[in-house]
Structure formats: C-alpha cells, structure tokens
Ligand SMILES: Nc1ncnc2c1ncn2[C@@H]1O[C@H](COP(=O)(O)OP(=O)(O)OP(=O)(O)O)[C@@H](O)[C@H]1O
C-alpha cells in the first residue's frame with residue numbers, strides 16, 4: 001500500500017484526425033481500485049490499450065508496475081491482466097479450454113492452473129458449462145467467463161474495461177464482491193465504466209474523463225462534496241420564475257435546468273433552505289408540483305463536470321436535453 | 329527453451345480437428361488431386377511420351393510416379409500459404425489481443441502457428457504417398473524396409489523445411505492484413521507462378537531461359553527435387569528426361585530451402601514486432 005503502481009504523464013493518442021486521449025496525467029496507487037468514468041468515446045479503452053502495450057505510445061510517458069510501457073513492454077505484460085470491453089472468446093473452445101489456454105499463455109504451473117480454474121468456474125457459476133463451447137453460452141455467461149479469465153493469473157495490476165457490461169444485477173454484485181476480494185489480496189485494479197454506481201461502490205478513486213481529457217479526480221465523497229452539500233429539485237408551474245427566485249438565494253451555488261424541472265446545488269443544509277424557497281415561490285404565485293432534497297449522487301457529479309447526463313446508453317442523446325445553467 | 333509455442337500449437341490443432349469440414353476437405357483434397365489429375369495427366373503424358381526413345385540402362389518412371397512428388401509439393405505449398413489464416417481469424421475475432429497482451433513472446437506465436445501448419449503438411453504428405461501407392465505409383469520401388477523409412481524421413485525433412493518457410497511468409501502477410509479475403513487474393517497471386525514455374529509437373533529443361541532462371545530460384549523446384557530423390561532414386565528417366573541427382577545437389581537443395589525459410593522467419597519476426605492488434 002505504498003508507491004504508485006501506474007504513472008502516466010501527458011499521454012496523448014490519436015487515430016488519424018481523431019484525438020482519443022488528449023494529454024492525460026494520473027497516478028494509480030498500489031493496492032487501490034481506480035476508475036475511469038466517462039461516456040462513450042471518451043478515450044477510456046484507448047488509454048487501457050496503451051497501458052497494456054496493445055497500442056504504441058505516441059506521446060507522453062507511462063509506467064506500469066515500475067516498468068516503462070514504451071521501453072519494457074514484455075515486463076509490463078508479465079505484470080498485468082486484462083478483461084477486454086468486447087467479447088474475445090474462441091467460439092469453438094470450451095470454457096475450460098479457454099481458461100487452460102490462458103493459464104498456459106502465462107505459464108501457470110499445472111496444479112495451480114487446475115485449482116484456479118475450478119475455483120473460478122464455481123465463482124462465476126459455470127461449473128456445469130465447463131465442457132460447453134463458448135458459442136453456446138448466453139451473453140452474460142460469456143462475460144462471466146471472460147472475467148474469470150482475467151482473474152486467473154492474479155496479476156499485480158488488473159485492467160477491467162467495462163467489466164460488468166451485460167450482466168444481470170445479482171451477477172454484477174457478485175462480480176463486484178469478487179473484484180474487491182481480488183483487490184484485498186493485493187491486486188491493483190484499474191477499471192473503466194460508464195455505470196455511476198459501479199464507479200461509486202467499487203473504487204477508491206475516480207477520474208472523470210471526457211473527450212480524451214481527465215476533468216477531475218478524487219474519492220467518490222470528495223467529488224460529491226465538492227459539488228455542494230445538498231441538491232434541491234423542483235418542478236413548478238413557472239420554471240423561469242423559479243430560476244429567478246433560486247438565483248437570488250444565498251446558499252444556491254449552481255442551477256441546472258432539467259427536462260421537466262430545475263435543480264439547485266446548495267452550500268448548506270437543504271432542509272433548512274427549503275421553507276424559505278417555498279415561501280418566496282408562494283408569494284410569486286408559482287405552484288410547486290414536485291420537490292425533492294437529496295445528497296448529490298455520482299450522476300450529479302458527472303453532469304456537473306461534463307455538462308451531460310450519463311445513462312446506460314445514449315449518453316450523446318441525453319446530453320442535448322440538458323442545458324447548463326450559468327452561475328450567479 | 330521457451331515452450332510457449334506449444335500453447336499456440338495445441339489450440340490450432342484442436343481447431344483443426346474440431347472443424348470437421350475443414351479437416352475432411354484437407355485430408356481428402358490431396359487424394360482427389362492424385363486420383364483425378366494424376367490419373368488423367370498420366371494417361372495423356374504416358375501416351376505422348378511413348379514415342380520418345382528411352383535411354384538404355386536408366387530406369388524409366390511412369391508419369392504418375394513422377395507427378396506424385398509434384399502433388400505433395402503443391403499441397404504443401406497451398407496448405408502452408410493458407411496456414412497463416414488462423415492469425416487473421418484471431419485478429420478479426422479479437423482473440424489475438426489476449427495473446428498479444430500476454431507475456432508470450434511473439435516469436436512463440438510464429439513458431440506455434442508454423443509447427444501446426446507443418447504437422448498438417450506432414451499428414452497430407454502421408455496421405456498422398458499412401459494414396460499414390462494405392463493407385464499404382466512406383467514410389468520407393470526396390471527399396472529395403474530400412475531404405476523406405478529413411479526415404480520417408482528424408483521427404484518429411486524437405487516438406488518440413490519448405491512448409492515452415494511458406495508458413496512464416498503466410499504469418500508475415502496475415503499479421504499485416506486486415507481481412508482473410510486479402511490473404512486469399514495474395515495466395516492466388518503467389519501460387520500460380522510458384523507452381524507452374526517449377527519442375528512439379530514437367531521437366532524444366534524445355535523452358536525458355538528466363539523461365540528456367542525463375543524456376544531455379546523457386547523453392548518449390550528444390551522441394552520437388554528432394555522428394556523425387558528420396559521417393560524414386562538418384563538416377564531415373566521420366567517424360568523423356570534423365571534425372572540424376574548427386575548428394576551435393578541434394579545438399580544444395582536443402583540449404584536453399586533452409587536459407588529461404590530463415591529469410592521468411594526474419595520477415596515474419598519483423599512484421600510481428602511491428603504489428604498492432606486492438
Ligand atoms: N481503432 C480505432 N481507429 C480509429 N478510431 C478509433 C479507434 N479506436 C477508438 N477510436 C476513436 O477514439 C475515440 C475514443 O475511443 P475509445 O474506444 O477509447 O472510447 P471509450 O471511452 O472506450 O468508449 P466506450 O465507452 O464506448 O467504450 C473515439 O472517438 C473512437 O471513435
């Protein structure tokens with residue numbers, strides 16, 4: 001639990017004109033779970049591909065497990081494991097063969113290989129599918145098999161590119177638990193995700209990444225606290241009027257117009273401010289239909305920093321529905 | 329020694345056995361070549377060459393026996409040039425990423441693919457020889473059992489080195505390409521001149537000089553020479569031409585093939601170092 005196991009300085013990567021990673025710098029501490037949270041096309045996978053030596057370094061510097069990614073790729077590969085974003089299973093091999101093959105690639109001793117395979121097949125509940133070819137598995141089963149494969153070698157750093165995509169809620173929870181277990185046993189985890197809850201629950205630290213740039217980094221509660229203490233959401237008969245009222249309040253830090261309502265980030269305790277807001281609205285004859293006070297969530301953090309909403313899919317579409325409210 | 333190639337080798341062999349249509353066609357196809365092409369060609373060649381006076385004291389070999397070596401060589405060429413296609417499938421299915429991100433050195437990938445291709449060529453060469461004998465080719469005629477075993481080993485040695493060379497070439501091409509169709513195109517382009525500008529089906533001494541020069545730089549010619557030397561002998565006549573092969577000529581043929589194979593390995597090594605797989 002000491003030094004930095006990944007260091008990245010001014011990393012830049014482009015595909016022809018498309019700048020996928022635009023000068024990012026960050027460190028990952030040994031033993032932590034670190035997440036990249038960002039929408040589709042943010043550059044998460046590209047960053048992982050560079051760090052795992054699949055793509056060459058174009059500009060910038062990076063080390064993984066103490067080895068330079070540019071100069072010592074072989075050592076880097078010996079220290080890492082990866083679960084790729086999209087399915088990379090041989091359709092005509094059985095689950096057990098897939099894991100055998102992987103163990104052999106990493107030169108795992110026979111006994112250990114067998115023990116680990118049995119353990120992992122049980123964990124991902126594929127024991128009774130072990131001799132089934134992967135083309136006969138459901139999408140979620142494939143994903144589970146891939147996660148099992150990534151966990152097999154207990155690398156020093158494990159890269160998980162959107163690991164729980166396509167899994168049902170129970171399985172996701174189980175995977176999170178297992179990822180945490182693996183982490184407790186000493187493997188540093190580098191995770192990318194566009195699930196808020198995944199980043200929130202799993203990671204020690206989160207970097208929000210968008211358009212190839214890291215926008216902010218911090219612990220989940222730090223990111224939320226930086227936003228403000230409470231978030232008030234209102235649906236009223238007169239949005240413009242409501243906005244005016246809110247922008248005159250002392251404690252209101254930031255206002256965001258939502259598709260059907262308006263939300264305001266507060267500096268202080270929302271329950272204390274709410275009565276005076278309601279009162280002012282009443283004097284202006286603005287009717288309140290919906291009111292809600294809550295702590296900012298990861299979603300709010302994300303919207304705050306990127307100006308877009310992040311949904312399971314269609315992040316691009318959602319972004320057009322949200323307009324950023326100016327500060328006072 | 330690093331044994332990582334065996335991991336790749338084994339997976340490729342599992343696939344070879346598992347894809348039944350591929351397996352069966354690759355086993356039956358060479359036999360079909362022998363059956364149809366061989367019998368048809370030898371019927372006409374034997375009739376044409378009946379007129380040619382034979383040299384006294386030199387054993388005469390019929391066309392079927394003569395071309396059996398050519399069919400072995402041709403099959404080895406095709407199979408080996410196609411051998412790299414598994415790399416393209418792996419790339420397209422994203423499977424190569426797992427391998428490229430693993431600590432397995434890239435040379436081991438090349439070796440694994442090449443060895444499985446070589447194994448397939450050995451199996452095919454065996455089938456062709458057995459089938460040729462079955463339909464009446466005079467391979468290993470008058471050999472002692474020990475001599476036959478030695479001859480077969482000699483053939484496999486030549487087939488092995490040759491197939492490695494073309495498998496390395498195929499691997500080098502495949503890792504640089506995006507799609508299996510591209511490889512198919514290149515193979516079609518390569519096999520024509522390699523096959524026809526060689527001594528596989530007819531003697532080269534009647535070729536015009538430029539074509540003769542080409543066939544003398546052609547690895548296939550040396551493979552065929554080697555196979556005939558081991559399967560028929562060092563002095564025989566066929567298609568109106570006398571073939572005498574000295575031990576030094578065989579040595580040269582082998583060295584030529586070995587040199588070619590080394591060069592192709594260099595090419596594959598270089599392409600694999602450059603390769604980016606995502
Ligand atoms: N091989 C490639 N060739 C060309 N452009 C690419 C390639 N890979 C990625 N890109 C581009 O780089 C940008 C970043 O892509 P990347 O895959 O890193 O995003 P991501 O954050 O992983 O997104 P997602 O959440 O959808 O997986 C995108 O604009 C994408 O179009």
Ligand SMILES: [Mg+2]
Pocket residue numbers: 044045046085161
């Ligand atoms: Mg991605």
